[in-house]
Amino acid sequence: MAKGWIDKARGQFPTSILKVETFRDETTLVVKTDQILEVFTFLFQDPDLSYDYLTDLCGVDYKPRKPRFEVVYHLCSTKHDRRLRVKIPLEEGNSLASVESVWKAANWYERETYDMLGIRFENHPDLKRILTWEDFEGYPLRKDFPVKGKDFDKPFVPEL
Amino acid sequence: MAETKFVTINMGPQHPATHGVLRLVLELDGEVVVKATPHVGHLHRGVEKLSETKTYHQVIPLTDRLDYTNGIGNNLGYVLTVEKLLGIEVPKRAQYIRVAIAELQRLAAHLIWLATHALDIGAMTVLFYCFRDRESILRIIEEVSGGRLTPTYFRIGGLSKDVPEEFKERVMDFLGDFPRRINEYETLLTKNVIWMRRTKKVGILTAEDAINYGASGPTLRGSGVRWDVRKRFPYSGYDEFDFEIPIGEVGDVYDRYMVRLEEMRQSIRIIQQAVENLPDGRFMADDPRVVLPPKDDVQRDIDALIRQFKIVSEGFEPPEGEVFMSVEAPKGELGFYIVSDGSNHPYRIKIRTPSFMNLSALPKMVEGGLIADVVSTIGSIDIVLGEIDR
Numbered sequence: 001m002a003k004g005w006i007d008k009a010r011g012q013f014p015t016s017i018l019k020v021e022t023f024r025d026e027t028t029l030v031v032k033t034d035q036i037l038e039v040f041t042f043l044f045q046d047p048d049l050s051y052d053y054l055t056d057l058c059g060v061d062y063k064p065r066k067p068r069f070e071v072v073y074h075l076c077s078t079k080h081d082r083r084l085r086v087k088i089p090l091e092e093g094n095s096l097a098s099v100e101s102v103w104k105a106a107n108w109y110e111r112e113t114y115d116m117l118g119i120r121f122e123n124h125p126d127l128k129r130i131l132t133w134e135d136f137e138g139y140p141l142r143k144d145f146p147v148k149g150k151d152f153d154k155p156f157v158p159e160l
Numbered sequence: 161m162a163e164t165k166f167v168t169i170n171m172g173p174q175h176p177a178t179h180g181v182l183r184l185v186l187e188l189d190g191e192v193v194v195k196a197t198p199h200v201g202h203l204h205r206g207v208e209k210l211s212e213t214k215t216y217h218q219v220i221p222l223t224d225r226l227d228y229t230n231g232i233g234n235n236l237g238y239v240l241t242v243e244k245l246l247g248i249e250v251p252k253r254a255q256y257i258r259v260a261i262a263e264l265q266r267l268a269a270h271l272i273w274l275a276t277h278a279l280d281i282g283a284m285t286v287l288f289y290c291f292r293d294r295e296s297i298l299r300i301i302e303e304v305s306g307g308r309l310t311p312t313y314f315r316i317g318g319l320s321k322d323v324p325e326e327f328k329e330r331v332m333d334f335l336g337d338f339p340r341r342i343n344e345y346e347t348l349l350t351k352n353v354i355w356m357r358r359t360k361k362v363g364i365l366t367a368e369d370a371i372n373y374g375a376s377g378p379t380l381r382g383s384g385v386r387w388d389v390r391k392r393f394p395y396s397g398y399d400e401f402d403f404e405i406p407i408g409e410v411g412d413v414y415d416r417y418m419v420r421l422e423e424m425r426q427s428i429r430i431i432q433q434a435v436e437n438l439p440d441g442r443f444m445a446d447d448p449r450v451v452l453p454p455k456d457d458v459q460r461d462i463d464a465l466i467r468q469f470k471i472v473s474e475g476f477e478p479p480e481g482e483v484f485m486s487v488e489a490p491k492g493e494l495g496f497y498i499v500s501d502g503s504n505h506p507y508r509i510k511i512r513t514p515s516f517m518n519l520s521a522l523p524k525m526v527e528g529g530l531i532a533d534v535v536s537t538i539g540s541i542d543i544v545l546g547e548i549d550r
Contacts, residue, residue: 023481024244054374055486058510060499074484074497074512078371078385081392085484105374108520116208131201131549140209141508147206147213 005048005082013039028085036088037097043075043084044102051075051084054099057109059117063143067091069119073099095120098127116141166194173202177280177535180545182519184534191530196523200516203549211509215475216242216316219506224310226513227547229272232265232301233489234547235314240395241485241496242316245478248447252439254318255397260331260434261304261313262396262487263427267338268297269490270424277417277539278349281358286348293341296334303330317451318444331435335428342424349417359413363525363537366411373521376514377492378419379541383411389488396487401430413533413540420542449476475504491515491542513547 006027010017016035021028031039043051056074073086090096098121099106110121111130118139121127129136138145166187172178181202187195207226211219223238224231236258243250250258275290298308304323305313313320349355365375370383380387388405390398406422408415444451452471457464480502486495492514499508518541525541526534 024247024483026483028482053371055493056484056495056497056510056512058497060508072497072510074495078387083393083484085482103374104369104372104524105517105520108516129201131204133201140206145209147209 005080006084008046008048009039009043012042026083026085028087030087030089033088033090033094033096037099037102040073040086040099040102043086049077050079051077051082053078054103054105054109055083057099057106057113059113059119059141061117061141061143069117071096071113071119090119095122097122098124100124115139118142164189171534173199178538179276179543182538182543182545182548184522186531186534188531191532193526193529193531193534196526196534198519198522200519200545200548203545205550207550208509208511211506213505215504216478216506217471217475219509220314220316221310221312223511224307224312225546226511226550227269227489227491227494227515227544228309229269229544230265230490231307231309231311232262232305232313233269233487233494235312236262236396237485237487237489237494237496239314239316240487241483241498242478243445244485245481245483245498245500246316246447246450246476247479248317248445248450250318250396250445251442252397253441254443254445256434256438257319257323257443258314258396259398259401260431260438261301263431263434264297264300264331266427266490267424267431268294268301270420270427271297273420273490273539273542274345277536277542278355280535280539281355283349283352283355286345289341289345293338300327300330300334303327315444315451317447318442322443328435328438331431335432339425339428342421346421350421356414358533358536359417359540361410362413362529362533363540364410364412365521365525369524370411370521373524374517375492375521375541376517377489377542378416378423379492379514379518379521381405382408382416382419382540384409384415389486389493393486395485401433403427403430413536416540477502477504486512489514491544491547492518494547511547511550513550515541515543515545516548519543519548 006020016032016039018030043049053076055076058072060070067089069090071088071090075084098110110124113119114127115129115131166189169186172183173181183199185197186193207222223234226234271290271294275287278286301311302308305311365383367383367385370380384407386405386407403426406419408419453464453467458468478500482499484497486493494514495512497510498506501507525537
């Protein structure tokens with residue numbers, strides 16, 4: 001059940017938008033990695049779409065599936081009261097263009113996604129860990145990271 | 161020519177005005193803030209990772225501990241998301257009780273904000289009054305759910321139990337006097353010259369910036385954007401209640417203060433409508449996959465006993481898919497994104513917490529202002545580090 005405004009985006013980027021899915025009245029676009037900045041700028045600027053609010057941005061680890069990750073954007077239009085989900089499949093080791101230039105909100109979300117899953121964003125102004133500390137090793141929300149943590153049984157002795 | 165040197169100071173993570181464990185690194189040119197860098201994560205408990213190992217029911221208590229001033233609201237966001245994933249409809253009675261309790265919790269959360277925000281700026285009296293009223297609300301929540309701060313009252317499909325008989329009377333008792341008290345608190349602050357000088361034209365966030373930074377809740381509405389999830393994407397029967405969405409004009413600390421005060425009055429209206437028109441009927445959906453059978457049946461009927469055991473020990477298996485659902489928490493838009501792989505535990509839960517985004521806009525608000533205004537600006541965006549760090 002593709003809606004009119006979605007067809008407009010599809011017409012603009014016929015090769016980048018791989019498919020449109022609907023589940024529980026939520027529309028999802030699956031987009032290729034190469035042109036995402038153009039796609040997002042279009043979704044942001046086009047008056048019929050005007051997704052001006054980035055509600056959420058996160059990553060999901062689908063190990064052992066290939067490609068391993070999906071980066072998920074939840075957009076919202078404050079003019080049309082619509083929501084849209086955009087998913088970008090991403091192979092481990094590849095990076096993605098930052099959308100910080102479109103929505104400032106992406107700044108911290110991309111840092112969090114990098115911190116939790118190790119997904120790198122190009123041209124991000126300050127891509128460093130946000131919830132864990134700088135020397136932290138590993139990416140906690142990856143499926144191969146143990147829930148207990150890696151050093152739960154080792155005593156913490158600071159180097160003096 | 162004299163050389164200009166900036167002084168870097170560290171505010172927090174133990175500073176009382178940072179409302180928890182926020183650390184701010186401030187670069188100062190005299191008293192003017194040149195650059196502010198928030199550092200978060202001191203309270204990171206890995207709630208999202210932990211949720212992946214639990215059944216859907218077991219995640220509810222974890223959500224209480226996100227924004228610990230708003231346990232009920234967090235429960236509501238989570239259970240609504242799972243209900244959307246399952247595609248179940250909750251009975252009207254449960255919806256109304258959910259709305260009433262969630263709005264009571266909003267009042268309690270706003271009272272904490274008012275108390276601590278005023279205290280930060282130096283008005284100590286307000287703190288004692290607000291905490292007195294908050295205690296009355298928490299007592300009602302305790303009577304209903306059994307817990308003051310971590311109620312875990314909602315269940316997937318409804319409520320853990322029906323409200324007690326005297327619920328309506330207790331709520332109406334409280335609401336009878338409360339509007340007058342809000343007016344009283346206002347007399348301490350709203351026209352107070354010191355208060356106005358500390359808050360007007362301070363920490364300004366324009367409407368455009370607020371949207372672009374992903375701010376939500378009173379922080380967004382204070383900037384003059386009439387955006388409320390309860391109105392735009394109604395859930396749990398909010399479209400049946402009559403209430404207004406207050407907004408500010410310039411987006412300074414004072415506007416956010418006025419918006420929250422007015423929101424408290426609107427919450428009172430919603431609670432009155434919900435309690436007065438409380439429908440009769442079931443408080444749990446009729447869905448044997450998810451809902452525990454009544455205790456009487458469990459003690460008499462072997463099938464019910466088996467079903468109870470299965471649901472408690474194994475949980476349930478929702479269809480494969482992913483859903484996003486958000487609610488209007490006291491601090492802003494609280495969203496849950498759940499990916500289900502068809503097993504009995506969530507594959508991935510991402511929690512979109514309002515304070516996380518509101519805090520990321522803080523540098524925009526304080527840079528160029530005075531260092532003393534940093535404190536009032538932090539107070540005005542009403543952050544809770546429990547939901548920022550998760």
